[in-house]
Every structure is written in C-alpha cells, then in structure tokens.
Amino acid sequence: MEEPTGEVPGQPETAPHDEVDRIVAAWRQERPDLDLEPLTVFSRISRLARHLDLARRRAFARRELETWEFDVLSALRRAGEPYQLSPGALVQQTLVTSGTMTNRIDRLANRGFVERHRSPDDRRGVQVELTPEGLKRVDAAMADLLAVEAAILTTLSKEDRPHLAALLRTLATQFEE
Known part of the structure; x- marks a missing residue:
C-alpha cells in the first residue's frame, strides 16, 4: 500500500499542510470513490472550535469565570x-x-x-x-476574550476576515430559528 503524501489536489506543493490534509489524503487513498470536500471544511471547523474553546476558557479563567x-x-x-x-x-x-x-x-x-x-x-x-x-x-x-480572538485572527489578512465571517454566517443561518 502506498503511503499518503499529504499533498492536496488543487493546492500548490508549497501550501501549508495541516492534520486535516493528512487525514483527507489517507481517506483519498483508501476510498477514492468518496467526495471528501465536506471533510476538508468541517474537520477544520471542528478542530478550530476545540482550540477556540480552550483559548476562551483560559481568557475567562484569568477573570475567575467559567x-x-x-x-x-x-x-x-x-x-x-x-x-x-x-x-x-x-x-x-x-x-x-x-x-x-x-x-x-x-x-x-x-x-x-x-x-x-x-x-x-x-x-x-x-x-x-x-x-x-x-x-x-x-x-x-470581554476585553481579554477579544485580545485572544484577535491574536488568533492575525494569520488572516484584514480583507479576508469579513469574507470568512460572511461564509460562516451563510453556513450557520440554516440552524437559526
């Protein structure tokens, strides 16, 4: 069996790879019949949510809050x-x-x-x-939370942030009442 390379079709070889890329590559190897695009989005959202939850808990803990x-x-x-x-x-x-x-x-x-x-x-x-x-x-x-979240966003350009927020809003509205 061939070892997954971690390369993602459509991404240049110099693009950064993350754990989701490795997971998708392994699934692509094992199940080339599946459309793995949802996994590329929602696995990252899930992982980011876990990191964000931990960062928020640390920010609130500084103020002795749960x-x-x-x-x-x-x-x-x-x-x-x-x-x-x-x-x-x-x-x-x-x-x-x-x-x-x-x-x-x-x-x-x-x-x-x-x-x-x-x-x-x-x-x-x-x-x-x-x-x-x-x-x-x-x-x-709230001030601590915003500082933590702003630091997380520094990897995105100021121009990309509203675009990402709009895309996430579009996804989230299907669950709003």
Whole structure:
C-alpha cells in the first residue's frame, strides 16, 4: 500500500499542510470513490472550535469565570442599562433549560455578580440584574476574550476576515430559528 503524501489536489506543493490534509489524503487513498470536500471544511471547523474553546476558557479563567458564567453575564451586559433580563430571556439567549438557568442564577448571585429583583410589571415575575462587580468582571473578561480572538485572527489578512465571517454566517443561518 502506498503511503499518503499529504499533498492536496488543487493546492500548490508549497501550501501549508495541516492534520486535516493528512487525514483527507489517507481517506483519498483508501476510498477514492468518496467526495471528501465536506471533510476538508468541517474537520477544520471542528478542530478550530476545540482550540477556540480552550483559548476562551483560559481568557475567562484569568477573570475567575467559567464559560457559562461569562455567557449569562454577557447576556445581561448586552441588554444595556440597567443590565436586567428575565430568567426566560436568559434561557432564550444562552440556550439552556429553565432549571439550568435557575441554578446558574443562584450560583452567580452567591458570587455577587447578579441580584434578583421583583419585576415592576408582574409581581410574580423576576428580573436578574448585573451587579457592579458582575459588570466589572464581564467587561474585563470581554476585553481579554477579544485580545485572544484577535491574536488568533492575525494569520488572516484584514480583507479576508469579513469574507470568512460572511461564509460562516451563510453556513450557520440554516440552524437559526
């Protein structure tokens, strides 16, 4: 059996090769009947997502936050002053169950990052509000996150970044409601 070369048809020999190129070359060797183009795209997205997740976790850890904590705090921050949302709105924005959100709000309240208030419009309703400490923490974590993500993007030209964002948006919209 011939050893896969790692060369990718359509790419010059000087083009950089990555692990996905090696995987595709091996599959091409073993199964030349398959169209491997989806693998060339989605394996890279999957691998990049894993690296990005680790980079984000490190950025949040610098501010002593877990990823889920940042998700909730940033949803409140994006709401604008007075940085309040109902638990239902937080569920919708963070894509978790209401039971999970109740637990998360409790834990964030125990850390002093959020407070619960009765809704002025509905005496049975609750609003979750970002505290000054929560605001300070999420703002610092956001700045750290953007620095990490900007560093990752340095391998792309400024001109390529909007193009990549548009292509990813096109792929992602099929899953949006």
